[in-house]
Amino acid sequence: MNKKDIRRMLLPAALILTMAIAPMFGVKNATAANPDPFFDISLLAPNTNPARNQWATLMTEQLPKIGIGIDTFDHTGWAQISPRTWSHPGPYPIPTYAEGGFDILFVGWSWGLDWDPTGLFDCESWTPDGDNFYQYCSEDFDAALSSYSQAFLVADRITYAEQMQQILYDDLPALCIIYPRSLYPMAEGVSGMDGLLWASVYQPMEQWSVEGETELHYATPADFVDFHILLYESVYDAQWLRQIYNGLLERENGTREWI
Known part of the structure; x- marks a missing residue:
């Protein structure tokens, strides 16, 4: 037997031996431990929205990784959240969660095409006079905000809106953890759909068309619940009610300007 054959036999034996004795040296799976928290806070989150539930739960897992401990995760309904935020009885400012207020509240805001934050961040809208629970x-x-609200020209409104956004970005009264985007898969040949107008409940289906077809079938991910144009809560109800009760003013498909 030559040296080459001996090396071929010894190599598998060496590998088997290495694998056999590895447990003897205390080999363990590495797991990253969270650092000691710099401070602890309590999280308050509504339990009424599946997507928001997932994001709030995710944050309870992520915050300890950067040294923010979670004392309490209060995943509850609006009836329990309101007395700690918008309907807090005072005195003001609203105190911490341990004192009957809140530390962090997870909440989602949905804006229309004409953004109007009046009542949310301005000084006069501090709770209980408005929704500025921040x-x-x-x-x-x-x-x-005052200049934005009084401006009539779109270009001027955009300028003031950008100023407000920059101030909020610098001061961070609220931290945005997600900007949702709507996805609308559709068959080839569908034209005329504006995803932004549709999501904002501004577009009638009469602006849509399917090449070579006389019918259009739309699938919605939720059941219709409310049947009153002024009393609906779900955006899906609003979208189909919009097909029955058109507005007096329309937004142009493409430019999104009022016509």
Whole structure:
């Protein structure tokens, strides 16, 4: 037997031996432990929205990784959230969660095409006078908001809106963890659909068409519940009611300007 054959026999034996004795040296799977928290907070989150439930739960897992401990995760209904936020009885400012207020509240805001944050971040809208439970106040923001609300030209409104957004970005009265985007898969040949107008309940289906077809079939991911144009809560109800009760004003498909 030559040396080459001996090496071929010894190599598998060496590998088997290495694998056999590895447990003796205490080989363990590496797991990253969370650092000691710098401070602890309590999280308050509504349990009424499946997507929001997932994001709130995810944050309870992620915050400890950067040294923010979770004391309480209060996953509850709006009836329990309201007394700690918008309907807090005072005194003000709203205190911490341990004192009957809140530390962090997970909430989602849905905006129309004409963004109007009046009542949400301005100084005069501090709870209980408005929805500014953030208890944020900025004279610069209020001035930009006032100019924005009184401007008639779209270009001017965009300028003031950008000023407000920059102020909020710098001051961070709220931290955005997700900007949802709507996805609308559709068959080839469908034209005329504007995803932004549709999501904002501004587009009638009469603007849609399917090449070579006389019928259009639309699938919605939820059941219809409300049948009153002024009393609906779900955006899906709003979208189909919009097909029955058209508005007096329409937005042009493509430019999205009022016509």
